[in-house]
Amino acid sequence: MMRLNWRQFDWLLFAAILLVSLFGVVMIQSAVKGDPELTSFPKRQAIYVGLGVILMFLVAAFNYNLLRSLIFPFYFLVLALLVLVGALGQTIFGAQSWISLFGLFPIQPSELAKVALALILSNYLATHRERIHDLRVVLTGVLFILPILVLVAIQPDLGTAVVLAVEAAFIFFVAGLPWRYILGAIILAILSAPLAWNMLAEHQRTRILIFIDPTADPDAYFNVKQALVGVGSGGLWGKGYGQGTQSQLHFLRVRHTDFIFSVIAEELGFIGASILLLLLFFIIWRLWRIASRSEDPFGQLLVAGLTGVILFQTLVVIGMNMGLLPVTGLPLPFVSYGGNAMLSLMIFIGLAQSVAMRRT
Amino acid sequence: MTAHTPPASTRLWFLRVVTILIFAILLGQLARLQFFQGTGFQKEAVFNRTRLVRTKAPRGVIYDRDGRILARNTAAYHVVLIPAELPDDPDYTISQQKRRALYQEVAQIIHEKLDLLQPTPVPTLQPPDRKHPQLIVQASRPPEPQVLSVEEMDQLVLERELGSAFLPVVVARNLPRDVALAVAEETYHLPGVHLQLQPRRLYPAGLYTSHIIGYMGPIPKEEEKTYAQKGYAPDAWVGWSDLEYQYEETLHGQPGVKVIEVDVKGNEKRVVGEPTQPQPGHNLILSLDLELQKIMLDALVQGVNPKRSTSAAAVAVDPRTGYILGMVSLPAYDNNTFADGITSEEYDILTRAPGRPLLDHAISGIYPPGSTFKLVTASAGLQEKVITPKTILNAPGIIYLPNRNFPDNPDLAQPFVCWIHKSGGEHGDINVVQALAVSCDIFFYKVGGGWPPGDFEGLGVDALAHYARLFGFGELSGIDLPGENPGLVPDPKWKRIAKGERWVTGDTYNMAIGQGDVLVTPLQITMMTAAVANDGILYQPQVVAAITDADNHLVQFNAPKVRRELPIDPKHLETVRRGMWYAVNADFGTAPDVALPDVEIAGKTGTAEFFDPELGRDLAGNLPTHAWFTAFAPYQNPEIALTVFVYNGGEGSIVAAPIAKTILRQYFDIRARDQATGAKSLLDQLQEIAP
Structure with missing residues (x-):
């Protein structure tokens, strides 16, 4: 029986996360300035950070190994919620992803799906680690995650579906999936690309098309261009907090979520943006450290999956802000406005801390 | 597990290296954008947010020797839509429904007012008759009101939105003043609908002085550069013939110029620097009686x-x-035929008519x-x-x-x-x-x-x-x-x-x-x-x-x-x-x-x-x-x-x-x-x- 050990709690990780989250609140304040409909957002985000920290400590204090017995009930609950969303969910931004839980706050089942997927796949692969070379084991693992992936994808929330797939890939990878399978998966992915292309909605295709050729749709390219101009015009020190012309004059759209990095780079310059990059790097580095140090395969895989999600979203969102990747609509971890994302991230970190504190 | 090294640790180290690579790329791109391409982007940011606004200077008036007006300025009244201010909805279908309802209402109001206040038909320029040449080619032709259909409005707004959504789209032009004001009164509650006054030249003596006064038109393509250097706005009109041409610079005056900072919708946020006031054009007093x-x-x-x-x-x-x-x-x-821009058919008639x-x-x-x-x-x-x-x-x-x-x-x-x-x-x-x-x-x-x-x-x-x-x-x-x-x-x-x-x-x-x-x-x-x-x-x-x-x-x-x-x-x-x-x-x-x-x-x-x-x-x-x-x-x-x-x-x-x-x-x-x-x-x- 492993014992709770608060000395093993990663306080540096916690400090970095708190810093980045509060930094996010401050930047959301600047991003929504002068927008009467969004004035409550910084405050709400601050409340979510506070709630998130409490949730993180609660999850951290909980023995994650005890979760193993709850994995299947939780897994089916999430599946049920995803089905329910299809039937009841409110239509928001084209995706039926929000349902009201006890009327308290809306939760996104697709965020819970990230946790459920990590738990079920890590648990299965941890117990079948020696037979990871066996195609049957691999396919069983895939079978566990497929319902979640499909249900999220048909919401339609393809962004999250991709994140879930990446999450699973990280877990398989760390579980020791042989390279030949990895190669096979990559070939399969390439071959199924045309199929995936047909599954994409019109606006998603446009995003990819304008990434390849900005002149394809000048109107759609406008947002990407404005984000680039925002980042590029920041210079070394930036234009000053609340002084970014691209953000304050609303040339940047969805400033508080998708394009928050552009606001930071514009207003705080290279200095501010690179500090944020270093902090995010530090968080991910510490998470890898927890995974490496864990001697429990389940904990290790769990943390690897969650870290993969954070790394992937950071890359995709910042890359998109700087014109390296197409527009996806994913939030920047810990920084972008959004209660659900914040809470589920804090659950991730709580789980990671729990793993950290239960080294034998 | 103890028999051989778990692959997990090597795989995790591999992922750490990937992480370092990813952040190196991000940091590199950040530096590239902000340092190496920074100047260009800074210019673009300035270009984005500042607009040169020209206030048109009233053109000089032309008088005869007794002070009778031969050329003066009036206004043409147009109804315009500003796409950026029109009702919007994330759902395209709903957005279009709202907008089309608005177009419908605008068109209906304009037509109602026009029917009430404008019963007289307008004469149009007749093609020349070779057998019976006319010494006076036409009667005075008051500018004809034109109202776009709902489909045309929809089409134009969608097109304009792709370019600059804050520039007005003219949906009804040359409304009589009382019609224009009545329409303005009934559409003030509709978002994005505005009345636009466009200066227009009026020649009270019409055909009696047309060969002396001449007429105006948009800046000819080949002279765009010359006029731009003289501080003319690209949409300015210039004299095309006779005195309007000969005394163009005397009559034109200098437009007022101010630089404003605008938001993405083109709304003025503040004035940058010191604006210059428009200098009205000078008046001409002719020896003509x-x-x-x-x-x-x-x-x-x-x-x-x-x-x-x-x-x-x-x-x-x-x-x-x-x-x-x-x-x-x-x-x-x-x-006066030229006051609103002459059609090429009309111009042909005028140039090809006998005499x-x-x-x-x-x-x-x-x-x-x-x-x-x-x-x-x-x-x-x-x-x-x-x-x-x-x-x-x-x-x-x-x-x-x-x-x-x-x-x-x-x-x-x-x-x-x-x-x-x-x-x-x-x-x-x-x-x-x-x-x-x-x-x-x-x-x-x-x-x-x-x-x-x-x-x-x-x-x-x-x-x-x-x-x-x-x-x-x-x-x-x-x-x-x-x-x-x-x-x-x-x-x-x-x-x-x-x-x-x-x-x-x-x-x-x-x-x-x-x-x-x-x-x-x-x-x-x-x-x-x-x-x-x-x-x-x-x-x-x-x-x-x-x-x-x-x-x-x-x-x-x-x-x-x-x-x-x-x-x-x-x-x-x-x-x-x-x-x-x-x-x-x-x-x-x-x-x-x-x-x-x-x-x-x-x-x-x-x-x-x-x-x-x-x-x-x-x-x-x-x-x-x-x-x-x-x-x-x-x-x-x-x-x-x-x-x-x-x-x-x-x-x-x-x-x-x-x-x-x-x-x-x-x-x-x-x-x-x-x-x-x-x-x-x-x-x-x-x-x-x-x-």
């Missing part, structure tokens, strides 16, 4: 037979100053002057002592110019006839005054080319051409209007080059009576008459007498400009004037019907043969003729010099002279009225304060 202008045009329209003459012109100047008092050209057109309405025939048309040119021949003959006032020459109906190679063979001699010879008559022994009065051709053949050869020496072509040029022929008069034609004074050198032929005495004969290759404009003839009337001063004709600023302070006074003082003894010009006096006031003169009981008029008729392949010759083998009459009055202290020209009009004495009489009659009537009331023209007042 609108009343006379109307008299002249009406007299021409009445006196010209449109079945015969495709064009006509009349010019009146003040011989004491060279100021243009009136200048009209037929066919007339209404320059070319857009051309000012008074300054751009060149014609043989006929007998009016005898004023030059007479003046030159007297000054060069070829004749004296007392010289009497015999004028039979016909003379024969011997062939220069076979002077003794009368069969090869070339006959030259007088106009009177057609009716079998002759003028007999006459002096120069009588010759002018009866417009004797033989007398002027002799003065110009000499006859009989070896017995009476004429001026010769060189002297004749020299005096013609002194009187201003063959060169631009320098009038402040564009499109002037210098005409032609032929001489041996010209003939050698242009026709490859040698100049012969017969050419000098023809030139002496204003035939052959001499070509002049009606304005040049008027300036000649003015110089005869004022004892030999050739003025530069001017339309604009003064320029004032927007507060009506005098900016510039165009004092009379003397082109040259003719080296002709005033007593000789006095002799020529006497000839013109007899032409009108003696019963043997060519234009006795022109005489007025209360004002002494002196004048000269002209019937100028011309060759036109379409017209050819009549059954008797005669060429068609232009009708000319040029005159000045009063005889003692001339204050007006007038020329009437009718293309293919026939006899000057029958067609042109009566028109001139009508004009002079009415002119002196309004002069008498003005003197009775003691009214001083605006021009006189300005002249008094001018330095």
Whole structure:
């Protein structure tokens, strides 16, 4: 029986996360300035950070190994919620992803799906680690995650579906999936690309098309261009907090979520943006450290999956802000406005801390 | 698990390396954007948020000599939609539903108001009728209201949104003012619907002054750069012809400029730097008298037979100053047609109509002057002592110019006839005054080319051409209007080059009576008459007498400009004037019907043969003729010099002279009225304060 050990709690990780989250609140304040409909957002985000920290400590204090017995009930609950969303969910931004839980706050089942997927796949692969070379084991693992992936994808929330797939890939990878399978998966992915292309909605295709050729749709390219101009015009020190012309004059759209990095780079310059990059790097580095140090395969895989999600979203969102990747609509971890994302991230970190504190 | 190293740790280290790589790429791209491409992006950010806003400067007003408005500014009322302000919804279908409902409402309100307030149909420009040419090409055409359909609005808004969603889309143009205001009242609650006032030029005198004032249009493609350098906005309108063109920069003023910071929707957030105020354009005060202008045009329209003459012109100047008092050209057109931009069909109609309405025939048309040119021949003959006032020459109906190679063979001699010879008559022994009065051709053949050869020496072509040029022929008069034609004074050198032929005495004969290759404009003839009337001063004709600023302070006074003082003894010009006096006031003169009981008029008729392949010759083998009459009055202290020209009009004495009489009659009537009331023209007042 492993014992709770608060000395093993990663306080540096916690400090970095708190810093980045509060930094996010401050930047959301600047991003929504002068927008009467969004004035409550910084405050709400601050409340979510506070709630998130409490949730993180609660999850951290909980023995994650005890979760193993709850994995299947939780897994089916999430599946049920995803089905329910299809039937009841409110239509928001084209995706039926929000349902009201006890009327308290809306939760996104697709965020819970990230946790459920990590738990079920890590648990299965941890117990079948020696037979990871066996195609049957691999396919069983895939079978566990497929319902979640499909249900999220048909919401339609393809962004999250991709994140879930990446999450699973990280877990398989760390579980020791042989390279030949990895190669096979990559070939399969390439071959199924045309199929995936047909599954994409019109606006998603446009995003990819304008990434390849900005002149394809000048109107759609406008947002990407404005984000680039925002980042590029920041210079070394930036234009000053609340002084970014691209953000304050609303040339940047969805400033508080998708394009928050552009606001930071514009207003705080290279200095501010690179500090944020270093902090995010530090968080991910510490998470890898927890995974490496864990001697429990389940904990290790769990943390690897969650870290993969954070790394992937950071890359995709910042890359998109700087014109390296197409527009996806994913939030920047810990920084972008959004209660659900914040809470589920804090659950991730709580789980990671729990793993950290239960080294034998 | 203990048997071999778990692959997890190596795989995790691999992922750490991937993480480092990812962040290195992100940091590298950040540095690339902010340092290496930073300047470009900073410029783009500035370009994004700042707009150069030009406040249009009111264009100068054009007045006649009495302060009557000939060109002023009004507004066109358009209803516009600003796409960025229209109802929006993340769901495209809902968004479109809301918008189409709004378009529907806007269109309905406009149509309702239009039906209530605008029942009258509007005349449109008719294509030219070759069989029945019109001397006035069209009636005034009020700008027609145009309202887009819901589909057109939808289409235009969607297109505009792809570009700049904050720029207005015009959905209804040229609404009458009361309709526009009523529509504005009923649409104020609809988002994105606005009333736009667009400055428009209005010409109250329309077709009476269109050849003087001209018209405006958008900046021509090839001149975009030039105008941009002068600070013109790309959508500015500029003068395209006549005074609007000639005085473009005087009238235009300087637009006000301010730099504003805007948000993404184009809303002004703050003003950057110090804005400059618009400088209104300067006003023009013409020497033109609108009343006379109307008299002249009406007299021409009445006196010209449109079945015969495709064009006509009349010019009146003040011989004491060279100021243009009136200048009209037929066919007339209404320059208000151009106020909202002319369609290419309408422009085609105007350019292709018989008589070319857009051309000012008074300054751009060149014609043989006929007998009016005898004023030059007479003046030159007297000054060069070829004749004296007392010289009497015999004028039979016909003379024969011997062939220069076979002077003794009368069969090869070339006959030259007088106009009177057609009716079998002759003028007999006459002096120069009588010759002018009866417009004797033989007398002027002799003065110009000499006859009989070896017995009476004429001026010769060189002297004749020299005096013609002194009187201003063959060169631009320098009038402040564009499109002037210098005409032609032929001489041996010209003939050698242009026709490859040698100049012969017969050419000098023809030139002496204003035939052959001499070509002049009606304005040049008027300036000649003015110089005869004022004892030999050739003025530069001017339309604009003064320029004032927007507060009506005098900016510039165009004092009379003397082109040259003719080296002709005033007593000789006095002799020529006497000839013109007899032409009108003696019963043997060519234009006795022109005489007025209360004002002494002196004048000269002209019937100028011309060759036109379409017209050819009549059954008797005669060429068609232009009708000319040029005159000045009063005889003692001339204050007006007038020329009437009718293309293919026939006899000057029958067609042109009566028109001139009508004009002079009415002119002196309004002069008498003005003197009775003691009214001083605006021009006189300005002249008094001018330095």
